[in-house]
Amino acid sequence: MKSKKRLGFFGLLALIIVLNGCAATHIALKPNKAKEITSVDVHIGLAQQEIYAEIVKSKVATATGGGLIPALIDAGVDQHRAKKAEELIQPIRAALMDYDFGRCLTEKIESELKSRAWMKINNVRVSGDISKKGYEKAFADSEASAILFVTTRYFLSPNLIVLTVSNEAKLYPKKGGKSVDLRDGNCIYKNLLFFEDSIDTRPSSKEEVIHCWADDEGFLTRQALDAASVGLARMIVIDLDTSGTYEEDRRDGKETVIFRDSQVKIIRLSNGNLRSYRSR
Amino acid sequence: MKKLVLFGLAVVLTISLGCTKPAYLKTPYLENHGPRLVEELQDVDKKVLEVNIQAIDDRRGEKEVLGIVAGRVVRGENLTHWVAGGFKLLKYFGYYVTFERDKEISMRESINLNIEIKTAHVRSISTSMSATLVLGISYSAGGRPFGRKVYRGVKTDVNWVSGESEINELFCLALVPILKSVTNDLDGLYQGRDF
Numbered sequence: 001m002k003s004k005k006r007l008g009f010f011g012l013l014a015l016i017i018v019l020n021g022c023a024a025t026h027i028a029l030k031p032n033k034a035k036e037i038t039s040v041d042v043h044i045g046l047a048q049q050e051i052y053a054e055i056v057k058s059k060v061a062t063a064t065g066g067g068l069i070p071a072l073i074d075a076g077v078d079q080h081r082a083k084k085a086e087e088l089i090q091p092i093r094a095a096l097m098d099y100d101f102g103r104c105l106t107e108k109i110e111s112e113l114k115s116r117a118w119m120k121i122n123n124v125r126v127s128g129d130i131s132k133k134g135y136e137k138a139f140a141d142s143e144a145s146a147i148l149f150v151t152t153r154y155f156l157s158p159n160l161i162v163l164t165v166s167n168e169a170k171l172y173p174k175k176g177g178k179s180v181d182l183r184d185g186n187c188i189y190k191n192l193l194f195f196e197d198s199i200d201t202r203p204s205s206k207e208e209v210i211h212c213w214a215d216d217e218g219f220l221t222r223q224a225l226d227a228a229s230v231g232l233a234r235m236i237v238i239d240l241d242t243s244g245t246y247e248e249d250r251r252d253g254k255e256t257v258i259f260r261d262s263q264v265k266i267i268r269l270s271n272g273n274l275r276s277y278r279s280r
Numbered sequence: 281m282k283k284l285v286l287f288g289l290a291v292v293l294t295i296s297l298g299c300t301k302p303a304y305l306k307t308p309y310l311e312n313h314g315p316r317l318v319e320e321l322q323d324v325d326k327k328v329l330e331v332n333i334q335a336i337d338d339r340r341g342e343k344e345v346l347g348i349v350a351g352r353v354v355r356g357e358n359l360t361h362w363v364a365g366g367f368k369l370l371k372y373f374g375y376y377v378t379f380e381r382d383k384e385i386s387m388r389e390s391i392n393l394n395i396e397i398k399t400a401h402v403r404s405i406s407t408s409m410s411a412t413l414v415l416g417i418s419y420s421a422g423g424r425p426f427g428r429k430v431y432r433g434v435k436t437d438v439n440w441v442s443g444e445s446e447i448n449e450l451f452c453l454a455l456v457p458i459l460k461s462v463t464n465d466l467d468g469l470y471q472g473r474d475f
Contacts, residue, residue: 047348049340049401050412057406075407075438082405083436086412090432097398097414097430100341128345131353 026272029171029189031242036173039122041144042109045130045151046102050093051163051221053156055081089156091210095218101154102126105229109150112233119240136180139172146173146188150236154225160209163221165195165228169236192273193235195264197224224278231264231276238266239274305346305356307365309448310455314369317452318459329470330390331375333367336360338397339416347402349409350442354402363397363415366455373463391426391469393462394418398430402447410436411450415458419469426469433458 058077061070103126110124122144127134130151139147149172154165171189172182184190199220203209213221238259259266266276338360346356356362370377378390396416403410413433419426435453440446 046342047345048403049342049347049399052403052405055405078406079408079436079438082408082410085405086410086434086436090434093412094430094432102341126342128342128347129353130348131351134345134353 027190039144042124044126053085091214095214108229167193195228227278302353303444409439411454
């Protein structure tokens with residue numbers, strides 16, 4: 001009986017440890033792992049070609065405990081909200097017609113990372129295929145000793161005031177042979193890197209907010225996305241630098257400003273994620 | 281009852297397996313179903329005129345993947361072919377379409393179009409999906425340019441099963457407002473109105 005209780009306890013402990021590991025959004029790159037890397041390919045996954053606005057999802061099914069009819073109501077409400085969001089965002093998309101965020105992001109990351117010889121960057125490319133198969137093919141085709149996958153999304157909040165560029169970065173070593181295993185357990189670095197910008201004024205309607213972002217050929221949006229490219233490149237450099245260049249005074253695991261220049265300010269969050277903002 | 285449950289499970293499994301494969305934008309779908317989608321917009325009494333498409337250039341940065349719908353990759357490598365198929369539907373709006381790159385000035389001048397595909401994408405929004413097409417079109421006739429316009433078509437609809445047919449229909453429906461706007465502009469040009 002005692003041995004069964006002990007088994008149950010250790011089983012529960014193991015489950016908690018595993019689940020905790022699975023939920024971790026930050027795995028710091030260890031110096032001994034960094035030393036083994038001789039070259040890095042950067043693969044940016046960007047599944048969208050234009051900016052979009054998020055919607056507040058309907059939760060009738062959740063509120064009523066589930067069922068087919070509430071689910072159908074949710075689908076109908078979400079479809080209406082999605083249609084409105086797509087209509088509202090058109091002026092910003094029209095203003096950004098000649099702005100290729102994927103290309104800008106790739107160029108900024110390539111120039112920033114390649115300027116640092118210790119990063120050993122080979123190639124930087126962007127692809128719209130962010131599926132598991134797409135990433136596995138990119139991994140198999142790469143000739144570098146490690147591949148950094150950066151999955152990127154950029155969008156406006158449901159109230160259209162905040163512009164966010166969200167990136168999930170994962171670094172996988174290539175261990176030789178033909179095996180491709182992109183499970184989290186095999187990545188030697190992982191982090192969520194965010195950039196946020198917002199309209200300074202508080203417009204009275206969503207249409208006014210859209211005008212702010214779209215006016216002057218989308219000046220504010222282009223400025224924000226350009227800063228996001230700079231911020232993301234800097235965040236990757238900071239996170240992959242194991243030399244101690246960026247000393248972090250993390251008191252009690254609270255948020256800390258770890259980098260600031262004329263373009264961006266970067267903060268380390270309590271969970272290890274990085275968040276950057278345009279310097280004002 | 282047991283047989284019904286097993287049948288239901290088999291259906292769900294089949295749909296799930298189908299949904300993991302990429303979906304492709306297919307010109308034959310446009311050719312077969314396009315007429316149905318533009319049927320209500322036709323003007324059957326309209327005199328048939330000619331329009332010539334000199335070129336369709338794909339200027340997109342990402343040419344292979346159109347987007348991801350509920351985890352399913354949507355591919356559109358040969359989009360110029362699809363757009364050409366879409367513009368053939370102008371015949372239902374009273375315009376017979378030819379595709380001649382170096383059309384000489386003839387007795388019967390037709391308006392020439394140069395089409396640029398600026399963007400084409402599809403994405404999931406909760407339980408819906410949205411397709412967008414943006415084309416830049418330059419108009420000319422007899423070597424004389426009339427001008428250039430950008431046309432955007434968007435269609436948002438409920439995503440039932442992320443099926444290939446559903447996704448193809450969504451793109452067809454996103455093309456329809458573009459065809460309607462182009463028809464209005466062609467009508468204006470043939471009637472001598474300013475562009």
